Amino acid sequence: SEMCIRDRYITLASILCWVNFSCTEDVIVKETSSLRSSSLLSAEVVTIKLEQAGTLAEKIGDKKSTVESLVLSGPFNAVDVRCLREMSYLKYLDMEDVDIVDSEETYVVNYYSYDMAVKTEKNVIGDYMFWVMPSLVSVVLPKNTEKIGNCVFRRYEYNETHLETVVIPNTVKTIGNEAFRACVNLKNITLPKELESMGRWVFRDCRSLEQLFIPNTLRKIEEGCFIDCLKLKSITIPANMVMSTGGQFNGCSNLANINIDGQYNSIANSFFQGCGLMSFIIPEGVKSIGDNAFQNTKIISVSIPNTVVSIGNKAFDNTLLTSIVIPNSVTDLGSSALSNCSVFSSVILSSSLSTLKDNLFANDGSLRGIIIPSSVTSIDYDVFLNTGLETLVLPSSVRKVVRMAGWNKLPNLTSLFWDASCDCGNDGIFFSDNCLVYISNNAAIPPSWKNVIVKGTAESISLVEGVAYNCPKDFYAKKITFKKNFSMKTGNGEAAGWETIVLPFAATTIKNSSGDILAPFDSDVAGVKNFWLRELTTGGFKDVKTIEANKPYIIAMPNNSNYDSKYNITGDITFEAQNITVKATPNELKSISGPSFSMSPVYQNLPRANQIYVINEEQEFEGAKPGSVFVRNLRDLKPFEAYITPNGVAPSSLRMIRIDGPVRTKSASDNSLKNKM
DSSP, X not given: OOEEOOOOOOOGGGOOOOOEEEEOSSEEEEEOOTTSOTTTSOSXXXXXXXXSTTOHHHHHGGGGGTOOEEEEEEEEOHHHHHHHHTOTTOOEEEEEEEEEOOOXXXXXXXXXXXXXXXXXXXXXXXXXXXXXXXXXXXXXXOTTOOEEOTXXXXXXXXXXXXXXXXXXXXXXXXXXXXXXXXXXXXOEEEOOTXXXXXXXXXXXXXXXXXXXXOOTTOOEEOTTTTTTOTTOXXXXXXXXXXXXXXXXXXXXXXXXXXXXOSOOSEEOTTTTTTSOOOEEEOOTTOXXXXXXXXXXXXXXXXXXXXTOOEEOTTTTTTOOOOEEEOOTTOOEEOTTTTOSOTTOOEEEOOTTOOEEXXXXXXXXXXXXXXXXXXXXXXXXXXXXXXXXXXXXXXXXXXXXXXXXXXXXXXXXXXXXXXXXXXXXXXXXOXXXXXXXXXXXXXXXXXXXXXXXXXXXXXXXXXXXXXXXXXXXXXXXXXXXXXXXXXXXXXXXXXXXXXXXXXXXXXXXXXXXXXXOEEEETTOSOTTOEEEEEEEEETTEEEEOSOXXXXXXXXXXXXXXXXXXXXXXXXXXXXXXXXXXXXXXXXXXXXXXXXXXXXXXXXXXXXXXXXXXXXXXXXXXXXXXXXXXXXXXXXXXXXXXXXXEEESSSOGGGOXXXXXXXXXXXXXXXXXXGGGGO
16 A cells, blocks of 8 residues: 655644654555653554545444544535444544535434434534534534534533534534533533524533633523533623523533623523622613523622613622612512612612512511611511611601511511501511511501500510510600519529610519519518619629619519529510600610620620630530529520620630629628628
8 A cells, every 4th residue: 555644733632743654545544653642542543545435444444432532524414423433442533624414314412202214404503413422532523514503512411421522614504402411521612703693501510621712703502501611710701792591601610701892782581690799880871681680690789871771680789799879770670679688688679679679688687777768658568587687767658558568477576667668558467576677657556566655655664585686766654564584503602593674765664474572682661572783883783773774783573492482583584664755775874884794785695705704594614503603605695685795804714703702792690681681
């Protein structure tokens, strides 16, 4: 046979090497040089030039069952496709000089439960052409290809594909649906410079795809084009492209950089849904943000221009937004647009909104406050469901509040100002137990509502322990009560059973559940049952006779089997005052200083911390009886309790402070019940 030497650049597997050829008339077997790694290419590259379409099987002969690397040229039809698909070991295929021709012949696609017969068309990579060739690693497509059909390289059923690279000529203008779907090893691909359209799910599940350049000629990306491209990090969307719906980047968890060139009127429905985008500046000129546009993204911040007039349903649902400004140009903010944002804490709403739609802020547990614009006239279902709102003001512009309008579950709400121009009319609304409801007009009030203050006066206010409290505005109370349960055992010659307490009013009457009047020891009240009440002074804890507003105390109800049973006090105790003005809660409650530590009251839940010492309620601590020591970082602090902090001592050097230790709380010379603690 004639020997010849030929230079050729081999694009397959991105390897460039020189090779020697042993030539025959139709088949050229390339003998690899020592520079080619046998782990990347086979020991031989088979080159076949077809003179007539449909003759591949004849030309390749018995090498069909073993060939791993193949270079083809010449006319090519469906008969050749059938032959190609029988090459089960083929990894590297170069078809650059192939001419795909029209043919009445077909290759069969067994698509799950039915068969399809596909003809070849001139310059078209037909549907499913390489579908059943999972061993392919690298392919160079014919240089005159104009179209890539549907599912050309898509994974065949459950077979893992090995495709890493595909060279697409610039003559291609169309790529069909699912053309590269689930090519999990495809890392990089260069799209043709003249590409005009791509079908749906083209690169779906291409989990190794790292980068992709979209040409300016592309006019439309169909739905789900890049779903679950897990390693895709950045992409630029060219000008004048139509943004289709369908979550193009859903599941692209590392896609943090998306650039948009040119002017767009809208962000399509679900366009960025589920991607790794962390921040985004919506371009000037965008008028609408579609439904689910940024849903389930990692986005932390977004800038919305004042050209936007509408934001769709669930547009920012389940994101990591911490704050957002809705520009005054926005007249329509969709249902659940800002729901399920766990760290969302700040929002400025458009002054052009007329309706707050269903579930707008539902489950935004970090949202503590909101200002409703005076343009709002209607509030729909569950707008504030399960938010962290602490105070809420309904402006007088509101004329309609839909039944079950969302504050049926507002665990942190401590005050509601109903200035709305409509009746409350919602007996199904439930606030936290200590929520204060201010009514500024003659609105009808459901009978189930409590702690209602009408035009500055409350008939009755009932507060309970363990629930946050805040009074944002003075009011007159004809009656106010606070209920606390006492059950701890007190000491017999030792400290035990102490608790802390702070009240927002000066209690004048104290009763147990049987109606018995209670008073601190040494009170000038006859026929009462006594308890211990002490305040912190510069000389230590001392007995007091009254409870003042917003001042912390330690308190203990006698409860010990060694006492005469008539002295024991357990169960719910009610602290009461009548016809008083309840003052607004100070922004910062005053701490009381003692000789070695300070005592601070709280009306809110306070997380445990290294610098906070709380009393050991209900549990012994290192041998100390319950209610006898303040312990560092022991537990969360509950509303209406107090904590202490050492004066001038690093908290880490002091684990606990005994109530009967450095600060005495009893007199050793008196054997009466009063001094058993």
